Amino acid sequence: MPVPARAEPETDAVPSDAVRSDAVPSGSLLDTTATRPPLGEDALHDLAIDQLVTRLATQVGDDLAAVLTVPLATVDAVRRRQDVARALDVPAVRAVVETFVDAVTRSVGQHAEARKAYPVEADLWRLHAATTYLDALVALASDLPRELAGAGSRSAALDEVARACAERVDEPSFRELYARATALAAAVHDVTVALWLHGDTVTVGRFDDEPDDVATVREVFARFADHGRAKRRVAAAPPRTSGRRMDEVQAHVLGMAARLHPEVFDEVHAFAAVGDVVDGFAARFVHDVRLYLAWLDVIAPLRAAGLPVCLPRVRAGHVHTDAREVYDVVLATRLVDRHEDVVTNDLTLATTERLLLLSGPNQGGKTTFARAVGQLHHLAAVGLPVPGRRVALGLADQVLTHFERPERLGNLAGRLGEGLHRMKDLLGRATAGSVVVLNEPFSSTGLDDARFLTREILARARATGALVVCVTFVDDVAGPDGSTVSMVAEVDPDDAAVRTFHVTRRPPDGLAYARALARRHGLTAELVRSRLEDRS
Amino acid sequence: MKVRLMFPDHDVDGATPEMAGADATAADLELDTLWDAMARGDAFVRGVVRATTLRPVQDVAVVEHRHAVLAECRRVPGLLDELEEVAERAVTAERRASSWVFDRSASMSLGHAVTVLDLLLEDLRALRAVADRYADDVTSPGWTALLATVRAEIDDDYLEVLRAEVRHLRLEDGVVLSAHLSPTGLALGLVLRRPRPENHHVLQRNPLLRPTHSWTVPERDEGGARAFGELRDRAILDVATTALHAAEHVVGFFEALRTELAFYRGCLTLTAALEAAGARWCLPTTTTPAAGEHELRCAGVYDPCLVLRTGTAAVVNDVDLRGRRLLVVSGANHGGKSTLLRALGVAHLMAQAGMPVAAEQCTVALVRDVHTHWAREEDADLRSGKLDEELTRLSDIVDRVRPGSIVVSNESLSSTTEDEGAAIALEVVRALVDCGVVVYLVTHLYDLSRPLHDDATRPAVCLRAPRLSSTSRYRLEPGEPLRTSFGRDLYDEVFATAAPPGSAG
Structure with missing residues (x-):
């Protein structure tokens, strides 16, 4: 299978005049004319952007939240939003x-x-x-x-x-x-009005500066006031709603006040x-x-929680990608909620490096990282602050994803076929300005098949010129040229167990031990003196 | 209106904290026995005497104020009894009213408060009557001031004002209030008002300035009736709470009175119990020590808890600590050393509570607080664990003491070997004494007691428990520490054996 030629670096994939807009209505902060088509259904779900939209929708409504799914078409449009976000x-x-x-x-x-x-x-x-x-x-x-x-x-x-x-x-x-x-x-x-409540009747008149009755009662009992109780009872207030909303009686009071x-x-x-x-x-x-x-x-x-968030430096075309401390914003939100640590990763790709292969053991964070890279590009294109520190990347015209969906169809052949159809569709839409995230494609088939298919697909994907991120267990698919980068999820051998039990030899001399113990309790002559020194 | 039987210038203040380490001190000195005897089954009295014992006063004038009040309680029988009766009834006004229902609406609360205030009005009258009766019989500043205050503050005019006020709070003529309007027309800022008499017209009940408009809730308009009730409740919410608080304040006064009376009740019960056991007691002379100085002179001092427990008089001791900050008691096991230590610790606390002291005669300088460090025998732990536990407690004490504190130490650091324990204890004791802390110490560690005895820069009073064969058992005499412990004597006594040929190493 011949490897198709790569797209030219540093080319703006989209002619900028096609989407330029200068008719921004007064008061508008969301230029909705210089936009691309919204994120596809698959990517919306695979990158968990749908969860962010749902969350935003509860605050700002569905229509406005949908802005999060729509990438901007020009660097100018991105910068306008970034300027607003920076100021806010x-x-x-x-x-x-x-x-x-x-x-x-x-x-x-x-x-x-x-x-x-x-x-x-x-x-x-x-x-x-x-x-x-x-x-x-x-x-x-x-x-x-x-x-x-x-x-x-x-x-x-x-x-x-x-x-x-x-x-x-x-x-x-x-x-x-x-x-x-x-x-x-x-x-x-x-x-100010005066009211007289008697029987079932309310009488309203002008206020005549009648004296405060509560103050009078308080004054009469003032001589006992030193003798409070820690727990002071209060009369129960009427229902919370009472007095907060207009009712029939208050409406009549208001009407009579208006006549006065x-x-x-x-x-x-x-x-x-x-x-x-x-x-x-x-x-x-x-x-x-x-x-x-x-x-x-x-x-x-x-x-x-100490996680970095920044406004990325976004440029058009194929550019050097550099992002420090990147993380999956949706997962991080959940972890921070539970007071758990969030692992961040750095991503650096030279302009010519267009294929990123992620491999390593299961549960090693590969998928999370791939999703984070996809989110990063999409959110940067929406023009909002992104997870990470010092992020510089190219403006993506779209983020396309292909994640294995075991739940979709029953039998293996059907599933593989469905997956390949989706892949074909995806590759058909990818441009040199796109970001493509593939997560363990064909993992449900045999290794030989998977190796073959992955190689084929990656060759096609590269031919589009898109930036491709692929999580794969197939480890010998990388081409020989300098456009491929491999990253491996490591398992930390030390885990989080940093507790050190210092084992020191204890001399048989009991006095030394007891003294050491006393010293630890601050009970030597000098220590006791210094502890007591500043008290008088 | 203050009670001021406990302090010349204020009442017992619930906010004053117990002295630091109070729980450990109470346990080590076995103060439960003392408080049980003073309370004689009355939990309220027990609570008061406990609280008082654990809050040593720092002012000689306060101690003397209490002594004078206590002396008058003994001299004028009936005064304490009658006041107790009034105060105890008054604090139950809430219960007697029995109008407290689950519905705590403003109307119900106000009704309840008025009922309680009505009952309290009677109790105030009764209190006035007792004050009138005894006013001429008392001479102590505490009693004189209290009875005079009651007669001045609860005079006939005031009782009449109270009566009228309680009647007004029934709001039988309707509710008059002022309101201003929220931006959207809600009646807000409701303030209950007392109508002006000049707005009243003959034969008309309307108490407002004319012109007025009226509206009546239509019959069978349930929503309107509910809204009307809510408006009324909102109007009287403040006055209902104020009336509840007024009742609480009056009850609070009686509670304060009852609290201070309970202290003297406890003291009277205590002296009666000691006398019944044939033991002597005295009102001590308290002094304010110069900085870094300490004083304790006791003749015939004993542990009252021991007497109260056994019902018989105990062996008494004489102790004279003048200008010394260190007392070292050494000698035989079961030689009465711990008992003396308790007697002194308890004497300090009782003296500074203004209570009688279990001694024939006692002069004592005020101390800041009393900390105890007892060897805890029950911890049958590993050796290191037990030493660790002891050191932890000792370190806690170092955290709490200040110059002027007393540390009472009973066989501390005996959970390790003699030389280890003595070495650590010596350092701690010397440092404490150097920093102005007073230390009373019982130890059988010769390596501790001997250097303390020989230390000319930190003069100590040294007492020694006698050998068991001596006639004055448990009575301690001045004497330098001796190397031999008297364990063998005890062994002989317990096992009733002749001395074995070899002595224990």
């Missing part, structure tokens, strides 16, 4: 952004509440939704530029958001709206007609930024 990783920037996201989310919820509220209450919800958003936007307009400037990293997308904020809060219409909402909220806050204070509530009613005040660019920004925040949340426990 600065705690002060992140805090400002999270505060805003939280406020807008609340504002939207508050506006929705108005629809199911009692009449006066509905007006207040709309006012509340408006002040929540307006306050947040004013804060963002002043805080975001400051923190971005202090962060020392530039993000064109975030700068644009900051600029849009500043322009909006400077408009006269905004200033008028803001002043009106703020004044009304203060007026509502200042309303028409100067406030007529104005509130007029304001409520204004409607939703959230600006389009702000809604877009809040939507997009949540993906970054969610991803930073995913990797936070890994960093806390």
Whole structure:
């Protein structure tokens, strides 16, 4: 079988003008035009990216989480996202952004509440939704530029958001709206009413500065107050929900309060007609930024456990691959959760080295490493921080995987056939810009067959020019040329048993032994003196 | 309102920690026997005397304050009894109210608190009556101040205010409160208010400033009725908790009173028991030692626990430690050495609790705390393991002591060979004494007692247990350590044999 010619190194596999986009909508942080087709079903599962998507979806919803499956087409697009991620990783920037996201989310919820509220209450919800958003936007307009400037990293997308904020809060219409909402909220806050509950009747009047009854009771018993008890009982509070949501009685109280204070509530009613005040660019920004925040949340426990996370240096075409302390982000999350150690590995491939063969004993970490390399390339192409330190790699147009699936079909021939079909399909799609991860292909067949098939497939895979990572137990498939690299999973002979029991000879002289024991307990004259020295 | 029978300026404070190493000290000195005798079956008294013994006071004035109160308890019969009766009834107010139900809603809590306060009002009246009755009979600062406080603080005016307040808390005229509005119109910040009399109109119950609007929950509107009840409960939540706390505070005062009375009850029980056994006791003279100094002078000192256990008077000893920080007791096994050691340790703790001391006469300098290190015979372990255990305990003590602490050591380090044990102990004892720690030491290790006796730079008082043939058995005399141990005497006594020809090596 002739070995097909390798693809030319340093060629950009994709013409960059085909996917270039400059029509980024204001407030957007996720350029979704310069993209490739999403990760295939097999790779999604084999690289466990599906688990990450599921996890993100619980925080940001399915649509936004799906961004994690879509590689970007250009280095520029990757860098734009990386710039955003780098800025958001600065705690002060992140805090400002999270505060805003939280406020807008609340504002939207508050506006929705108005629809199911009692009449006066509905007006207040709309006012509340408006002040929540307006306050947040004013804060963002002043805080975001400051923190971005202090962060020392530039993000064109975030700068644009900051600029849009500043322009909006400077408009006269905004200033008028803001002043009106703020004044009304203060007026509502200042309303105090007096209530008299008697029988089944509630009577509401204006507050007449009646004295605090609890303070009076406390004062009468003050002379016994030195005699507390360690365990002070409290009367059980009413149900948690009580007082947190509007009920019939409170609605009537509010209605009567509004009648007592028409100067406030007529104005509130007029304001409520204004409607939703959230600006389009702000809604877009809040939507997009949540993906970054969610991803930073995913990797936070890994960093806390001391695992490196970085923004990779991504270049187009065939480049030198260098990644330190790489690990499988999904497995690591599980291990960190259980307080177990995570093993990391380094990966270095020269520009011309396009086939990586992984061999070694079972349970040696081969598959995990292969998966980690696949994840690394895919996540780098999505433009997010990746597991590892000082990562430099080429931008992959797609990551293709072929993992043995024993569960798929019953008989061996069928399974082999199915596997070969999948392989053929995979090879048909691979380009010189692709990353191909093969995990023990044909392990279910005989050794001769497996050796033959693996050789054939690897030759074809190499012919595509893709970067190929292959886990295999077949150890004599490597070609003679310099494009093949072999890595072996080692079993550490020392394990983790680093406990050393020093065995020292003990002299038969008992006094020496007893003295040694006393010394160990800090019970010699000098030691006792020094232990007592600084006490008085 | 303070009780101040235990301290001139404050009440017994539950937060003061026991002295370091209290458990080991209590076990080695067999203090359970003392506390059982003082309690005579009363677990509360036992708890108080135990707590007091293990918190040695560091102030002569406090000791003297307690002595004066105790003397008056003996002189004015009835005072302690009557106060105990009032205090014991008052602390059960909670139980007597029997209105505590599973539903701890604000309404139920408030109702319960009012019932308890009603009962406590009666107890306060009774307390006032006792104070009135005995006010002229007492002279000690502790009693005088307590009775005067009760009469001043619980005067007739105050009792009337309390009565009115408890009645008001029944909230029979409805609940008046203020509320402000949350941004979305919820009634928040509910504060119970006392209506202004001027807003009341003749023949109208409405206590609010006019104009007002009213709304009544429609009949059969269950949701409305529940919401109404919740609003009311939220309104009175604070006052219900405040009333519960008020009741707890009043009960707390009676508990504090009962606690301090229990100490004196225990002391009276103790002196009666000692007298019944024919043993003498005294109120010791306590002194504040100059830095690095120590003083203990006892005539006729004995271990009260031994007397309380046997019911008969014990052999007494005289000890005079003035200007010495080291007491070395050597001599025969079963020669009364451990008993003397216990007697001294117990005497220190009782003196600093303000209790009577088991001695005819006693002058004692205040110490910081008392640590004990007893050889633990029960550990039939490997030799090295047992030495290790002893050294661990000794090291723990070194961690805890300060200048002014006493370390009472009974045959320490006898779990190893003589020369090993003596060598280690000598170093530790000298270092402790040099650092201002007082050491009382019983040992049969000649290689330990002899160098300590001969050490002119660390003067020691040395006592020696007599030979068994001597007439004053268990009475220890001053004397330098002797090489011969008296084990052979004991052997002879136990086995009733004539001296064997060869002596044990």
